[in-house]
Amino acid sequence: MAQHQVNYLKDGGLPVALTTIDKVVNWGRSNSLWALTYGLACCGIEMMASGASRYDFDRFGTIFRASPRQAELMVVAGTLTKKHAEFIRRLYDQMTEPKWVISMGSCANTGGMFNTYATVQGVDRVIPVDLYLPGCAPRPETLQYAVLLLQQKIRRESASRAQKPKRLM
Amino acid sequence: MRAYTPKDDVQKKPYYTDRYWVAPQVAKSDVSEDAVFAADLEVIKAKFDVLDAYIQVGQMVVVINAADNFGVLELMKNELEYNQLSELSAIDWLAQEGKFEIFYQMLSMSKRKRVRIKCKIDEKESIQSVEKLFRSADWSEREMYDMFGVVINNHPYMKRILMPDDWEGFPLRKTYPLQGDEFAQWYEVDRIFGKEAREIIGPENRDPARIDRYDTERFARLGHEVPRGADISQGEPETPLCYQENEGVFLIQKFDAEKSVVISDRDR
Numbered sequence: 001m002a003q004h005q006v007n008y009l010k011d012g013g014l015p016v017a018l019t020t021i022d023k024v025v026n027w028g029r030s031n032s033l034w035a036l037t038y039g040l041a042c043c044g045i046e047m048m049a050s051g052a053s054r055y056d057f058d059r060f061g062t063i064f065r066a067s068p069r070q071a072e073l074m075v076v077a078g079t080l081t082k083k084h085a086e087f088i089r090r091l092y093d094q095m096t097e098p099k100w101v102i103s104m105g106s107c108a109n110t111g112g113m114f115n116t117y118a119t120v121q122g123v124d125r126v127i128p129v130d131l132y133l134p135g136c137a138p139r140p141e142t143l144q145y146a147v148l149l150l151q152q153k154i155r156r157e158s159a160s161r162a163q164k165p166k167r168l169m
Numbered sequence: 170m171r172a173y174t175p176k177d178d179v180q181k182k183p184y185y186t187d188r189y190w191v192a193p194q195v196a197k198s199d200v201s202e203d204a205v206f207a208a209d210l211e212v213i214k215a216k217f218d219v220l221d222a223y224i225q226v227g228q229m230v231v232v233i234n235a236a237d238n239f240g241v242l243e244l245m246k247n248e249l250e251y252n253q254l255s256e257l258s259a260i261d262w263l264a265q266e267g268k269f270e271i272f273y274q275m276l277s278m279s280k281r282k283r284v285r286i287k288c289k290i291d292e293k294e295s296i297q298s299v300e301k302l303f304r305s306a307d308w309s310e311r312e313m314y315d316m317f318g319v320v321i322n323n324h325p326y327m328k329r330i331l332m333p334d335d336w337e338g339f340p341l342r343k344t345y346p347l348q349g350d351e352f353a354q355w356y357e358v359d360r361i362f363g364k365e366a367r368e369i370i371g372p373e374n375r376d377p378a379r380i381d382r383y384d385t386e387r388f389a390r391l392g393h394e395v396p397r398g399a400d401i402s403q404g405e406p407e408t409p410l411c412y413q414e415n416e417g418v419f420l421i422q423k424f425d426a427e428k429s430v431v432i433s434d435r436d437r
Contacts, residue, residue: 083333085357110374117340117349118332120357121373148413149391 025159029072029098030151031061036071036095038088041078043105043137050140060147068094073150074127075143079107080120092127100154102146103129106136171376176346197223205282209249217241228283235271235288239297242273242286246302251275251284254303257310259317261343263292269319271296295320316341348375 035057039047051057051064065071068091080088092101103123106112109132111121123129130153133146200210200222206229210222213231217240221232233241245251256274263269266289273286290296298321299306310321311330318339321327329336337352338345348354358370383402385395393408395401414423 082353082356086360089361115375116347117345117353121375125370125373126357126361153394 022159030154033073035073037064039077043077046137047077050143055140075102076108077104100130102131104133230285232287235290251277298324
């Protein structure tokens with residue numbers, strides 16, 4: 001109970017902000033991107049460094065989760081072998097919609113220098129990718145920039161549209 | 170993509186031959202030069218056939234019959250004090266002789282000597298496991314099977330170690346193409362989506378220099394984003410670079426040189 005009457009129209013405007021549902025939902029989504037820990041090779045070290053205190057992913061709202069059911073961002077950090085391909089697909093399918101994928105580093109983008117029989121030539125052969133991050137390995141700053149770009153992308157999206165599951169095929 | 174050249178017979182058809190090239194050979198010397206090795210060889214010779222024996226780079230190499238491999242290694246371990254099996258694998262000589270060379274690299278901690286036991290087997294022939302003597306042979310023999318297709322008898326767990334269990338082919342054979350045969354190239358597609366998805370997903374891009382600037386499906390176009398799959402071959406919309414501070418993010422402002430203060434007096 002206010003001790004004195006507040007004249008909202010007089011004292012600096014109403015405590016009300018007008019916005020759209022899309023912006024509010026996307027504001028929430030883009031600022032709490034929980035990432036699945038998915039370090040496959042040396043890029044994983046850079047991903048861990050991004051999460052640790054010096055680069056501190058927490059301030060972007062990006063917290064690494066060890067379960068695909070609690071994650072909406074998958075940072076594929078490293079070389080994906082053909083033996084492992086079915087497991088990355090399974091984990092991707094277990095993530096809840098909406099979900100996004102960052103392909104981190106040359107190996108995840110194209111197979112990189114592993115032009116061999118045992119390496120998947122780009123994770124986009126197995127799961128749909130939103131953002132390709134070049135580098136071998138990309139520095140933590142690059143991954144931060146990628147997350148910021150992904151946040152921009154999410155903010156541009158329409159949140160209210162029916163969530164169509166992304167399909168590779 | 171580069172034109173496909175079949176690689177299933179690469180060893181018989183080398184793309185380049187130097188007529189004057191002589192394969193470098195490591196010098197061999199006689200076993201009698203080293204007293205320890207000479208004594209060891211006598212003990213082996215007393216029980217088993219020795220096809221060849223010599224010293225190379227300070228290590229004795231003994232060539233035996235493939236059927237004797239367990240017996241020789243047992244003798245080496247129990248009587249000659251070679252108590253470590255540090256390496257075990259196969260070498261593909263199928264193109265030259267139609268045989269695999271199996272080698273066992275052994276180390277004696279007490280004698281400070283290394284000995285290599287070699288034997289040759291045919292492509293379809295199997296060899297006795299030495300896992301009962303040296304536990305280190307367990308994974309090495311599985312790897313040998315995985316990579317070369319050499320089948321081991323009496324191995325406790327004869328299964329592929331690195332490649333998937335349903336893999337076809339043996340990758341370290343000289344006839345195996347480096348970029349994989351058809352099975353390998355479609356493995357993950359067949360496994361996840363099924364064979365009928367091959368046409369939709371398409372073949373692997375094995376050319377690292379390939380860039381398609383009109384491909385909006387697979388190439389990141391930072392700062393020039395268009396909807397996925399949009400056709401931009403007839404030109405694309407202008408997308409000016411947009412910074413966070415222009416979008417009105419809280420507390421972030423564009424740096425204004427006019428309003429800034431330049432401190433020229435450093436001592437202030």
